[in-house]
Amino acid sequence: MNLERFADTLCLPSPLEPFTPDWEGAKHVSMFVKRDDRIHPVISGNKWRKLKHAFNLTPPYTADLDTGSGSGLNSVLYSQPSSVVSFGGGFSNHLHALGYLCNQLNIPFHAIIRGDYTKHPSPMIQDLVQWGTQIHYVNKVTYQQRDNPAYLTSLRIQFPDALIIPEGGSQVAALKGVQEVVNEIDIPFDRIIAPVASGATLAGLTSALSPHQHAIGIGVLKGEGYLEGLVEQFLAPELALNFTQASALASDKKNQFSISHNFHCGGYGKIPPYLQTFCENFNQTMPFEIEGVYSGKVFWALKNLLATLASTNTSTNACEKKPLEKAIEKGQTLIIVHTGGIQGARKNKNP
Structure with a gap:
């Protein structure tokens, strides 16, 4: 899909x-x-409102498409990223939605989560694991670097060609x-x-x-x-x-x-x-x-x-x-x- x-x-x-x-x-x-x-x-x-155009940051190509769905995607198709990386807490609605979407689109997803829920994963994290998400727990200090250019550069090295979406999809x-x-x-x-x-x-x-x-x-x-x-x-x-x-x-x-x-x-x-x-x-x-x-x-x-x-x-x-x-x-x-x-x-x- x-x-x-x-x-x-x-x-x-x-x-x-x-x-x-x-x-x-x-x-x-x-x-x-x-x-x-x-x-x-x-x-x-x-x-969905915040994520639909996030994927449009990947290079576009055009095709004849008339879905009639009102989705607002028109006739421009966007090549899917090789993987997606994003951030959130253990009960993040954003990570939950993005994890499901990546599962449906068959895109590898890496969730960088504040805190360590290894022993007691939240229901949200359990869903992510079921959908094939790779979970990366980080401490508070590391998580606070999520918008730092140097940290983002290190993530791009760790996950080449990945689409990095900010916390909350914002x-x-x-x-x-x-x-x-x-x-x-x-x-x-x-x-x-x-x-x-x-x-x-x-x-x-x-x-x-x-x-x-x-x-x-x-x-x-x-x-x-x-x-x-x-x-x-x-x-x-x-x-x-x-x-x-x-x-x-x-x-x-x-x-x-x-x-x-x-x-x-x-x-x-x-x-x-x-x-x-x-x-x-x-x-x-x-x-x-x-x-x-x-x-x-x-x-x-x-x-x-x-x-x-x-x-x-x-x-x-x-x-x-x-x-x-x-x-x-x-x-x-x-x-x-x-x-x-x-x-x-x-x-x-x-x-």
């Missing part, structure tokens, strides 16, 4: 579904969920895929909401917005200022590639996104009891499921922001000390992007 034929198996465009929870303040806005979690059972959410090539989320939405909207960790998803969404629209990122880790910098870093080269007046447009785009740092709930991967309870109740009453690392924090933030919209009373939870003021206004239409990913929810199954 090649990348184009694999794309034919995906649920694209992903569904856009009305969201009408019985939450305080919900009646003041119209909400829809962009169900990117339904794109594929394994490569769901923003993982690179400029990913933005083109994420932009398609916005392009697929066929209704007028004012705000689009998504989690923020590495910055590429929010940057891709922001770069596709019309001037009157605004992207709201929910930081899932502690990183005020840091996360904004990541998004701006991705926006600058994206604008330079697509617009002639890059600096002026970059300034405009910076005004089209904001990030709330009030809902990380203690940091990345932290799921305090109140968030766990919220996710469990949500999954029992809503038509789709969430987890506590990414999507759960987005919908928890949404619930609190809507309550703030309806009332001046604020939550006493530590997760919301300073509501994101003026992020949402009455009468607006909101799009919530469900970016998928369940590896964090599988953590409790680890021996």
Whole structure:
């Protein structure tokens, strides 16, 4: 199977579904969920969006191809890399999706994983091994070099001709895929909401917005200022590639996104009891499921922001000390992007 034929198996465009929870303040806005979690059972959410154009970094050749799938791959076929190398933790949604994709495409995959899970491999790592991934455990110090040019050079020597994909799949090539989320939405909207960790998803969404629209990122880790910098870093080269007046447009785009740092709930991967309870109740009453690392924090933030919209009373939870003021206004239409990913929810199954 090649990348184009694999794309034919995906649920694209992903569904856009009305969201009408019985939450305080919900009646003041119209909400829809962009169900990117339904794109594929394994490569769901923003993982396909960020990976599909990563493989396009290999030399292209043209062919007559009309899939009619809406995959966005058009009639350009891309030669597959000899191997792929990428990075992540023991519960990485990115590595899980990439490992499965490489298995389907019959491409050797090397996963560089932070920490040593030799004695107790996580469910994600067990899947990777089953799919034929070569696992390389490294310590924290080595892992921190993952973006260091010298370290990347050593990897290119170790894995000649390999395609090296950054942690999380976050690179400029990913933005083109994420932009398609916005392009697929066929209704007028004012705000689009998504989690923020590495910055590429929010940057891709922001770069596709019309001037009157605004992207709201929910930081899932502690990183005020840091996360904004990541998004701006991705926006600058994206604008330079697509617009002639890059600096002026970059300034405009910076005004089209904001990030709330009030809902990380203690940091990345932290799921305090109140968030766990919220996710469990949500999954029992809503038509789709969430987890506590990414999507759960987005919908928890949404619930609190809507309550703030309806009332001046604020939550006493530590997760919301300073509501994101003026992020949402009455009468607006909101799009919530469900970016998928369940590896964090599988953590409790680890021996």
